[in-house]
Amino acid sequence: MSMSIVGQAAKVLAEPAAYADEPRLHAALTKLRAEAPVARVDVPSYKPFWAVTKHADIMAIERANERFTNWPRPVLMPEESDAMQAAAGVRTLIHMDDPQHRVVRAIAADWFRPKSMRAMEIRIEELARRYVDRMREHGGACDFVQDIAVDFPLYVIMSLLGVPESDFPKIRKLTQELVGSDDDELKRATPADEKINSLLEMFEYFSALTAARRENPTDDLASTIANARVDGEPLSDIDTMSYYTLIATAGHDTTSSSISGGLHALIEDPYQREILCAELDLMPRATEEIIRWVTPVKAFMRTAAEDTTVRGVPIAAGDSLLLSYVSGNRDEEVFDDPFRFDITRDPNNHVAFGFGVHFCLGAGLARLEIRKFFTELLPRLTSIELDGEPASTATTFVGGLKHLPIRYTLT
Structure with a gap:
């Protein structure tokens, strides 16, 4: 493996700005898949890790959850941030392994099963209609991300959760700061205000919400968590x-990114948009x-619980591995023409x-929100185009x- 490939792996997988530059990102990941699908990355500020970029290897590691654990390093962060989170005692579902993970996951699982999703459909349809109406209220031009997509899934x-609507702006600000802590625009304004x-x-x-729900239980997810x-x-x-924080952030930013990225793809490919408008049955x-195209969660980490190998590469017990979902979702061995956005793709x-x-x-909830939003938007959309340069978040x-500035006409 050449030093140039090692350099690309380091820049792409441990440099937040690389994820805001898709041509650079995908050029490096394509090279890694072809020449170094399991690559050692050792760069300043981060503990070393192995970058896993092939779909088959990602799947195999996800299946072997006893050999490759989530704890203690489920997310790629600078070493200083790793230490701060450990000191704060953060333990979300993504930090846990079985049997603890299975028991804690079950607390909220019923809220995300198909029966519960069916009960949520009317509310989601109402919200989708509200936010498409809000696009019309903007007078035919808006920053789709900041004006529409961020708030709808929030x-x-x-x-x-049962959070009062008056508190939504506060939660929006905090979730954006958490997931945007590597982005100069989204992170807190002063150096002293770190992610923690x-x-x-x-x-x-x-x-405070937990205390209120324990004193007066209600019929919402917050009460389920508070009284579990x-x-x-x-x-x-x-x-x-930690449970609340995971649901608030994972249930918000991932879906808003998917909806925004999906609309961008449909703007860039009018033919795909025409097909979908004509055949809404293709919405699933x-x-x-x-979701494949955007891949809002870029990667997760695993830790080897024992000495093992991945694609013939020796991995020592305690070594960290980064599972690059972005790369796996462009794997040429799994997806025909992976860099083509194709709404008819099956499988x-x-x-x-x-x-x-x-x-x-x-x-299930993310899928439902995406389907309902575009099912409401597309039949009412008579024209749409970019009205400026889109911008992506710096993140790992x-x-x-x-930002997605657009100009459009709606019925």
């Missing part, structure tokens, strides 16, 4: 706060292609939601477009 997940401060402020908010018991004992304060396939075995025991808890974890 309102869905906050409604599920946004996290602690989020914890403070949900601590494991082995007869309530969740610890840190586990309760289109939704999967939008579409993307890894955007992960696989195995850690398959995304909210996948969750992200997508942060």
